[in-house]
Amino acid sequence: xxxxxxxxxxxxxxxxxxxxxxxxxxxxxxxxxxxxxxxxxxxxxxxxxxxxxxxxxxxxxxxxxxxxxxxxxxxxxxxxxxxxxxxxxxxxxxxxxxxxxxxxxxxxxxxxxxxxxxxxxxxxxxxxxxxxxxxxxxxxxxxxxxxxxxxxxxxxxxxxxxxxxxxxxxxxxxxxxxxxxxxxxxxxxxxxxxxxxxxxxxxxxxxxxxxxxxxxxxxxxxxxxxxxxxxxxxxxxxxxxxxxxxxxxxxxxxxxxxxxxxxxxxxxxxxxxxxxxxxxxxxxxxxxxxxxxxxxxxxxxxxxxxxxxxxxxxxxxxxxxxxxxxxxxxxxxxxxxxxxxxxxxxxxxxxxxxxxxxxxxxxxxxxxxxxxxxxxxxxxxxxxxxxxxxxxxxxxxxxxxxxxxxxxxxxxxxxxxxxx
Ligand SMILES: Cc1cc2nc3c(=O)[nH]c(=O)nc-3n(C[C@H](O)[C@H](O)[C@H](O)COP(=O)(O)O)c2cc1C
Numbered sequence: 001x002x003x004x005x006x007x008x009x010x011x012x013x014x015x016x017x018x019x020x021x022x023x024x025x026x027x028x029x030x031x032x033x034x035x036x037x038x039x040x041x042x043x044x045x046x047x048x049x050x051x052x053x054x055x056x057x058x059x060x061x062x063x064x065x066x067x068x069x070x071x072x073x074x075x076x077x078x079x080x081x082x083x084x085x086x087x088x089x090x091x092x093x094x095x096x097x098x099x100x101x102x103x104x105x106x107x108x109x110x111x112x113x114x115x116x117x118x119x120x121x122x123x124x125x126x127x128x129x130x131x132x133x134x135x136x137x138x139x140x141x142x143x144x145x146x147x148x149x150x151x152x153x154x155x156x157x158x159x160x161x162x163x164x165x166x167x168x169x170x171x172x173x174x175x176x177x178x179x180x181x182x183x184x185x186x187x188x189x190x191x192x193x194x195x196x197x198x199x200x201x202x203x204x205x206x207x208x209x210x211x212x213x214x215x216x217x218x219x220x221x222x223x224x225x226x227x228x229x230x231x232x233x234x235x236x237x238x239x240x241x242x243x244x245x246x247x248x249x250x251x252x253x254x255x256x257x258x259x260x261x262x263x264x265x266x267x268x269x270x271x272x273x274x275x276x277x278x279x280x281x282x283x284x285x286x287x288x289x290x291x292x293x294x295x296x297x298x299x300x301x302x303x304x305x306x307x308x309x310x311x312x313x314x315x316x317x318x319x320x321x322x323x324x325x326x327x328x329x330x331x332x333x334x335x336x337x338x339x340x341x342x343x344x345x346x347x348x349x350x351x352x353x354x355x356x357x358x359x360x361x362x363x364x365x366x367x368x369x370x371x372x373x374x375x376x377x378x379x380x381x382x383x384x385x386x387x388x389x390x391x392x393x394x395x396x397x398x399x400x401x402x403x404x405x406x407x408x409x410x411x412x413x414x415x416x417x418x419x420x
Contacts (some may be wrong), residue, residue, distance in 0.1 A: 006179065024091050025054075030057070120182060152174060206246075218322070221306050227255075254275065287416060300317075
């Protein structure tokens with residue numbers, strides 16, 4: 001079976017030294033079939049069971065095994081290995097690795113990467129049943145679970161040693177299902193935030209980025225309006241990330257309850273027509289990101305005074321279409337920014353609607369998300385997005401909105417460079 005359920009997910013797979021290590025090779029294949037990028041660390045003991053060459057061939061990546069290798073540090077430091085992953089997977093998780101993790105040891109590359117991360121770890125234990133049932137292992141598993149580690153298996157069955165009981169590693173497809181489930185949740189552990197040292201290079205330096213964010217309010221009368229549930233969190237996070245990347249940022253925001261991000265020029269508007277006017281005034285820009293949830297319709301005739309209850313039942317509101325801000329910027333004959341990105345918040349057929357929007361509005365990228373009931377996207381802190389462009393669809397795992405913003409800004413910089 002193949003598919004794209006893990007499209008663009010970045011997995012750091014740590015292979016421990018157990019008989020089940022051979023199944024980790026199949027796991028690499030299964031993860032990659034579904035679109036994941038897999039980078040492998042092998043422990044010293046793991047190399048007694050499977051070769052780094054097999055893991056490198058199946059992952060199409062260099063396999064890492066040495067904490068003190070100077071070339072590896074130059075190419076990809078040990079901290080960067082876990083930072084560049086969405087999820088860490090340990091398979092097979094030996095009794096020894098579980099014990100070292102539970103005690104916070106960092107005496108080889110595998111355990112150092114496992115300790116130097118704020119990402120979740122999924123363990124697939126595999127060991128002799130007496131090792132698994134030993135109070136020391138059970139104590140270590142309980143400690144790791146308390147720390148937020150996820151487990152899949154072990155299952156019951158016949159062991160390589162001939163005994164029968166719990167300790168067999170979960171099958172690769174069951175581990176894949178556990179990876180998918182883990183990625184559907186936020187993958188960052190609730191640790192205190194760590195400030196990153198400012199970098200010299202600012203990918204959006206010298207670029208004007210124009211962003212819309214939040215909902216619009218369409219007045220019915222002087223006291224009432226039609227609104228939607230957009231909180232502005234995602235658009236504001238993109239504005240903050242673009243500013244941090246060195247861009248001059250203009251943020252045109254509908255009414256929101258969150259503060260303006262630092263370092264951006266914020267313009268506050270209420271209705272779709274005001275938003276369009278502010279956007280037109282702020283042009284020209286190099287990049288336009290339409291993240292606002294702009295009302296499709298407004299009330300045709302706004303009451304001059306507060307509408308009153310009458311004997312003839314409720315008033316009927318006639319709605320007329322609002323201007324299409326995204327389409328008008330994307331199709332501007334003289335002032336179209338080099339990169340135009342729209343958002344599609346949908347409750348059904350998310351990808352089909354997004355593709356349709358990409359073509360109809362003539363933008364370069366649509367960031368599509370499901371905002372249906374129960375997704376918690378509107379107003380929430382996380383987002384699960386699909387990037388739809390003429391090249392296809394790239395689905396990201398569930399991420400904090402600030403992480404979606406940081407990744408999107410990297411993409412915007414690359415798109416701006418490609419458009420030059
Ligand atoms: C033939 C053989 C099979 C082993 N199988 C396992 C196993 O399935 N699970 C386990 O936890 N340890 C197993 N061990 C012991 C580990 O290899 C040993 O604890 C090693 O130190 C683990 O290193 P690592 O955790 O760094 O990979 C096995 C050892 C041998 C010699």
